[in-house]
Amino acid sequence: MALKTGTDHVxxxxxxxxxFFGIWTLIALSGLVQPQFxxxxxxxxxxxxxxxxxxxxxxxxxQHLLSSLGRFGxxxxxxxxxxxxxxxxxxxxxxxxxxxxPLFDAxxxxxxxxxxxxAALWFGTGIGGPVLIIFSGAFPPCVINAYRGxxxxxxxxxxxxxMLGASHLRMVTEVLLPASVPSIVAGLRVSAGLGWxxxxxxxxxxxxxxxxxxxxKGQSNISTAIVxxxxxxxxxxxxxxxxxxxxxxxxxxxxxxxxxx
Amino acid sequence: xxxxxxxxxxxxLLSATDVIPxxxxxxxxxxxxxxxxxxxxxxxxARLHEHVLHSAKLVLMGFxxxxxxxxxxxxxxxxxxxxxxxxxPAFLLVRPIPPLAWIPLAIVWLGLGDAAKVLVIWFAxxxxxxxxxxxxxxxxxxxxxxxxxMLGITRWMMIREVLVPGAAPLIFTGLRLSLQxxxxxxxxxxxxxxxxxxxxxxxQGALDLFPAMILVGMVxxxxxxxxxxxxxxxxERRAMPWR
Numbered sequence: 001m002a003l004k005t006g007t008d009h010v011x012x013x014x015x016x017x018x019x020f021f022g023i024w025t026l027i028a029l030s031g032l033v034q035p036q037f038x039x040x041x042x043x044x045x046x047x048x049x050x051x052x053x054x055x056x057x058x059x060x061x062x063q064h065l066l067s068s069l070g071r072f073g074x075x076x077x078x079x080x081x082x083x084x085x086x087x088x089x090x091x092x093x094x095x096x097x098x099x100x101x102p103l104f105d106a107x108x109x110x111x112x113x114x115x116x117x118x119a120a121l122w123f124g125t126g127i128g129g130p131v132l133i134i135f136s137g138a139f140p141p142c143v144i145n146a147y148r149g150x151x152x153x154x155x156x157x158x159x160x161x162x163m164l165g166a167s168h169l170r171m172v173t174e175v176l177l178p179a180s181v182p183s184i185v186a187g188l189r190v191s192a193g194l195g196w197x198x199x200x201x202x203x204x205x206x207x208x209x210x211x212x213x214x215x216x217k218g219q220s221n222i223s224t225a226i227v228x229x230x231x232x233x234x235x236x237x238x239x240x241x242x243x244x245x246x247x248x249x250x251x252x253x254x255x256x257x258x259x260x261x
Numbered sequence: 262x263x264x265x266x267x268x269x270x271x272x273x274l275l276s277a278t279d280v281i282p283x284x285x286x287x288x289x290x291x292x293x294x295x296x297x298x299x300x301x302x303x304x305x306x307a308r309l310h311e312h313v314l315h316s317a318k319l320v321l322m323g324f325x326x327x328x329x330x331x332x333x334x335x336x337x338x339x340x341x342x343x344x345x346x347x348x349x350p351a352f353l354l355v356r357p358i359p360p361l362a363w364i365p366l367a368i369v370w371l372g373l374g375d376a377a378k379v380l381v382i383w384f385a386x387x388x389x390x391x392x393x394x395x396x397x398x399x400x401x402x403x404x405x406x407x408x409x410x411m412l413g414i415t416r417w418m419m420i421r422e423v424l425v426p427g428a429a430p431l432i433f434t435g436l437r438l439s440l441q442x443x444x445x446x447x448x449x450x451x452x453x454x455x456x457x458x459x460x461x462x463x464x465q466g467a468l469d470l471f472p473a474m475i476l477v478g479m480v481x482x483x484x485x486x487x488x489x490x491x492x493x494x495x496x497e498r499r500a501m502p503w504r
Binding site: 008009012013014015016017019020037098099100101102103106107109110111112113114115116117118120121122193196197198200201204205212215216218219222223224227228230231232234235236238239242 | 263264265268285286342343346347348349350351354357358359360361362363364365366368369370441444445448449452453463464466467470472475478479482483484486487
């Protein structure tokens, strides 16, 4: 980064943000659009704070968020708990790879959101349905990255372990797993992002609580401020989840951190 | 191939013996009948190929608009640090919001029609287009740009002969990612409310508790997504013969 233009850069960045909110405010205040459809930024901020205190669609914003996070945690944990071991085993046993890969590739083309009708039919709209959809979004990156990690373990390591008479189980848990951790953690970031997205989709369609449900209710009340508050909350939580996983990644491989955009 | 055959056989066997309850999942025969029904007599107000074409048309429209707006913006941001400084913060504010979360806003603004869907698809493809075009320009080696400048080429030629080809590999990576996102977003949008499209078939199947039709919808969502990804790979090979 050029240090000379540092102040210039900051100035332009501030100008950009000001322009963004400025144009938004101008359009909102000009009266061209009804406030119902485009409220001013501070009206959205007020609505956001109001939603934190007074319940809308049954709960306050925090309660909706907690309900979403609970589903997300469950779906994501299931995806990791099943996906990572499956990926590692596929990386080790060629037969398993040959059996599972074609199925996996075929299912991967189904957009996670397309599971919504079956999820509702099989598990209802409470917790089970949304969790299946989060799972179907978060599962593939877990499998793929664990698999890739296991495939790119140095052959010398494997041969050494084999010479020492390691069993299949110990080979997977003590050689492949530790060597694939960086790849797995990178996969977790992708997986969490996709899982969080799929959750929102699921809640927009089938759910009776959660941040997506709040937005749908805002939408049917034609309240842009509520919808935008939901979007802001989703954005913030998404960033926080990614930052947590990035911190985990940086801890695991300190030499590689900080280079990514 | 063996696995696929085994799964199909198991599917047939388990549904024939009622291990899979018919109310929860379709048997191969029901699947075939639902497929015939939707194509020959229509389901959810249209026939299967009409639903597929409707969905594909919306994805292509949103995708094309996103390429037309996102790639130039990304190229300009990659080229000029000033413009990057100006645009990037506002862009970073909007970027963490997943495309699916724009659906309610699009519905409030534009209703349940096609326009709202194109808006959301545009957004789903816009962000990756910008980011990857930007990264693409940044990945061009400096001495190439300087050599081109020394040779005194015009601005237009710089864009056409240096920037676009140099950024093309990453641009296409972005397009591949965003095509999948577009498709997901469209299906979600159509599930929430639409007059036609594969998502409408899924939504109607869910309302009617019709597992076979849901399965038909899912299979065609996957197939159409696969065909589009394949078509994009073909375009990519054509566009970058040097790769």
